[in-house]
Amino acid sequence: xxxxxxxxxxxxxxxxxxxxxxxxGTKALPYDRPGMGDRVQLSTExxxxxAVESTHGSPxxxxxxxxxxxxxxxxxxKRRDQEVRxxxxxxxxxxxxxxxxxxxxxxxxxPDGKIYAVGGEVKIDVSTEKDPQATIRxxxxxxxxxxxxxxxxxxxxxVAAQASQAEAQARMELAKRQNAGGSASASGARAEKAYFxxxxxxxxxxxx
Numbered sequence: 306x307x308x309x310x311x312x313x314x315x316x317x318x319x320x321x322x323x324x325x326x327x328x329x330g331t332k333a334l335p336y337d338r339p340g341m342g343d344r345v346q347l348s349t350e351x352x353x354x355x356a357v358e359s360t361h362g363s364p365x366x367x368x369x370x371x372x373x374x375x376x377x378x379x380x381x382x383k384r385r386d387q388e389v390r391x392x393x394x395x396x397x398x399x400x401x402x403x404x405x406x407x408x409x410x411x412x413x414x415x416p417d418g419k420i421y422a423v424g425g426e427v428k429i430d431v432s433t434e435k436d437p438q439a440t441i442r443x444x445x446x447x448x449x450x451x452x453x454x455x456x457x458x459x460x461x462x463x464v465a466a467q468a469s470q471a472e473a474q475a476r477m478e479l480a481k482r483q484n485a486g487g488s489a490s491a492s493g494a495r496a497e498k499a500y501f502x503x504x505x506x507x508x509x510x511x512x513x
Contacts, residue, residue, distance in 0.1 A: 307334020335426040375416035400450030437479035444472035
């Protein structure tokens with residue numbers, strides 16, 4: 306998710322599902338789902354091991370060594386891993402230029418010894434620009450990036466709604482500036498006409 310996803314549990318929103326705001330004007334769009342078990346943050350070494358195991362397999366043994374229930378768990382984790390990565394990649398692709406860094410993932414180790422992504426988030430810049438037109442263009446992209454996944458989360462939709470509101474405000478500011486500019490131009494034109502009306506009649510040379 307783009308940093309903003311909330312799961313309503315009788316009025317309680319888990320902290321890891323809240324769209325987090327940062328001082329640099331970005332929001333994190335978390336992608337998470339309850340019921341997936343404990344999650345772990347990987348160190349650099351752990352991430353390297355995950356990359357190696359994803360390519361060559363885990364030394365802990367294959368799926369054939371697992372009980373049926375463990376195999377089902379592995380299948381579920383595999384589907385979840387693909388779902389999470391596709392979701393975050395959609396945010397990244399649509400948010401080029403306004404995404405801060407890459408996707409951050411939360412992992413869970415499966416019965417097969419491998420680790421799978423079960424949650425993730427992408428930080429996206431939602432700060433407004435000084436120029437209303439630039440803000441309008443930016444908020445349109447923010448909304449597009451937030452809603453890019455096939456199944457946007459509640460946080461994604463919340464960020465998209467915030468972008469629409471910021472865009473509407475920018476349009477109002479743009480219209481105000483344009484109206485002010487138009488009034489100034491009209492006043493200048495009226496003053497110019499009045500000036501020429503007050504000029505003395507031109508002299509006509511009647512000498513032959």
